[in-house]
Amino acid sequence: MNNKTSSFLWNLRQLSTSVPKSRTLRQYSLGFRTPKNAHSNQKLRNPLLNDFHDRMQTSIRYLFQGPFILKSGYSGFQTKDLSNVTVFKVDRLLCSRSLSVDSTHSLVSVGTSDNGLKKVNFHHEASGEDMFTKGTKPTPVTFRKLSEECNSLCDVLDIFSKAPTFPSSNYLSAMWTIAKRMSDDQKHFEKQLMFNHPAFNQLCEQTIREAKIMHYDHLLFSLHAIVKLGVPQNTLLVQTLLRFIQERINECDERCLSILSTILEAMKPCKNVHVLRAGLRILVDQQVWKIEHVFTLQTVMKYIGKDTPVALKRKLEMKALKELDRFSVLNSQRMFEVLAAMNHRSVILLNECSKMVLDNIHGCPFKILISILQSCKDLRYQNLDLFKGIADYVATTFEIWKLKQVLFLLLLFENFGFRHVGLMDLFMKKIVEDPSFLCLRSIVSILHVYSSLNHFCDSQDREFLEIMASAVTGCLHHISSENLLNAICSFCVINYFPLAPVNQLLQKNVINELLTSGDIERNVHKLHIVDTCLKLDDTPYQKAIDISLPQQPSPPPRPNAEITEALTSLLGGEGYFSKDVQLPHNYHIDFEIRMDTNRSQVLSFSDIDVTSATNMQRVAVLCVPRSVYCLDSNHPRGFFAVKMRHLNALGFHVILVNKWELEKLKMEDAVTFLKTKIYSVEALPSADANLQ
DSSP states (O other): OOHHHHHHHHHHHHHHHHSOOOEEEEEOGGGOEEEEEOOOOOOOSSHHHHHHHHHHTOEEEOOSOOOBOOOTTOSSOOBOOOOEEEOOOOSOOOOSSOOOOOOOOBOOBOEEOTTSOEEOBOBOOOOTTOGGGOSSOOOOOOHHHHHHHOSSHHHHHHHHHHSOOSOTHHHHHHHHHHHHTSOHHHHHHHHHHHHHOHHHHHHHHHHHHHTTTSOHHHHHHHHHHHHHTTOOTTSHHHHHHHHHHHHTGGGOOHHHHHHHHHHHHHSOOOHHHHHHHHHHHHHHHHHGGGOOOHHHHHHHHHHSOTTSOHHHHHHHHHHHHHTGGGOOHHHHHHHHHHHHHHTOOOHHHHHHHHHHHHHTOTTOOHHHHHHHHHHHHHHTOOOHHHHHHHHHHHHHTGGGSOHHHHHHHHHHHHHHTOOOHHHHHHHHHHHHHOGGGOOHHHHHHHHHHHHHTTOOOTTTHHHHHHHHHHHHHHTTTTOOHHHHHHHHHHHHHHTOOOHHHHHHHTSHHHHHHHHHSSSHHHHHHHHHHHHHHHHHSOOSOSOOOOSOOOOOOOOOOOOOHHHHHHHHHHHTSGGGEEEEEEEGGGEEEEEEEEEETTSOSEEOTTOGGGTTOSSEEEEEEEEEOGGGBOTTSSOBOHHHHHHHHHHHHTTEEEEEEEHHHHTTSOHHHHHHHHHHHHSOTTTHHHHHHHHO
8 A cells, every 4th residue: 555545544544533423403593503413323334434424525505595606707797596515514623634525516716807807716626635645744834924934925825735734714814914014006916816826726625624623713814814805705705604604603702702893894794794793793792791801892892883782882881881990091092983983972981081092192193193083073072171182282292293184183173163272373373384285185174174163363364364365376277166166165254355266266157067066055055155255245346146046045943932031021022122033145133123322222113213213223132052153162163253244244233142051041040141241331220220
């Protein structure tokens, strides 16, 4: 007997003693299975070969429907329904060799069609180089060793083709580790070589054969690497691994929970992914209190899905609160992104993490600062101390930051309505000193931030506006109509009107383009603002937009019952004020009061001569929410500041009544509050007498 035959029989005997008896699996909900012993008493003529055959060739039903089988020779995708797949009914066979089954069945192949589409084919063919036919055991390898020794994906495949070892996950993980080090272009090129490499077919075959016997974490690592390497999700390989992971999900420990969560996040929705995600949520619900590592907890929370039941989200939140004392600085920084990914706004958890972030703000990378602010935006979480701490840190270390980074932070602060005077003044000063930073995108963004937050620095605002206007003028030959409108609208809010950009915006072809393309509703709103500013503000333009703009809908009336009652008590009846007054240019005021020029006496609306009197002062009472101010201040934001400016131009004296302040007062206190707002300081004693 030659060496090859001897080696084959030796391997066969070792496998026969290692493989447990054939077992049947009982189906549970979600496709999870629990083993149940069922020993066979069938008499075999050849105990060695037939017993091996029976154990290895047990057929299970194919548990996914309609996978895509991508065959070479076709330029498109072909769908093929399979009914059965032959797999090994072995629970966990710990050996250093892969299993092989002689078959000529073509599963999937890898290639490239004429039109560039990827085609993945795995050919299962008998080979004289199978591991069962080798006389010596291959030297075990680890994915770390492979990733260090190899410089390309094909290098790993070459090593695999010479001496494949168990498990195949080492090769796949090494390939993904190497791919992560490459640039996008190099990665794309290497993946094409990988798909065309003959050993890749064999590696995929071996992965399918080992799926039932390798450790569960190795199975997860295999699928993770396969998905990241770009193997199409609708192939037999991916769907088979998904089903095996589903069937063996009860083997999932804490480490595997983290890996599985990451895999599901990277995959597109399909039936098997949906079922596996549901199983993961059940498993997390059962094991959440047993999770020991904060990193694992955060990974599960991040990738478990926004549509997770609220009860499970709260349970994960309670677990995170319980582990707060063990949070590192990185854990606290990461918690914002985790909660945003889960779409769960836990104010208590966010407040505690904010404190730790502020205590360790120095040296915090820009990427983390952006992630924290973006997550706060997604969660609608406003923490003035957190925003102020980040802005103070950036202002203190301003010289180490790029202007592009500072602008990105200012854009995020603008979303919250947060105006940090020191940081905005520094940025404005830097633009005045070095305008070379300005490009079209940054110009529009800077104008938007400063106009929205209504920020001006008296010492340098004129020079800043001239530089910005000059930058816009230099871009007129290639600026889009929408960007031009955004820039001019911001200038109008600031009450600055650069000649050349405004003239180009007022051209009929530009207006027509804005009214027929893009976000038409938004364009119409901004055109109305520009038109109103050109008519009411002190500008060098004698004409506004010639083209008639579509009418904007009037704002719905807002109920102000408490203020109505207080004004009635203060002024002596409803005949002394008017409610819900609609003014030209689509402006609306909550209450109008007519007084003498000294604002010492209220005039009745029923008096016919009042309208023609020259000594009358019209008073506009505006009941405003917090959103019209910058965060935690009484500084009005851009569009509201424009409204106040235009009401003054229309002859009104504007009085602001903060709703949230008035709602806290009793009726007597509300009347006193309104009296101090409406009457002038000199007229208050006489107003007290009239009120009595």
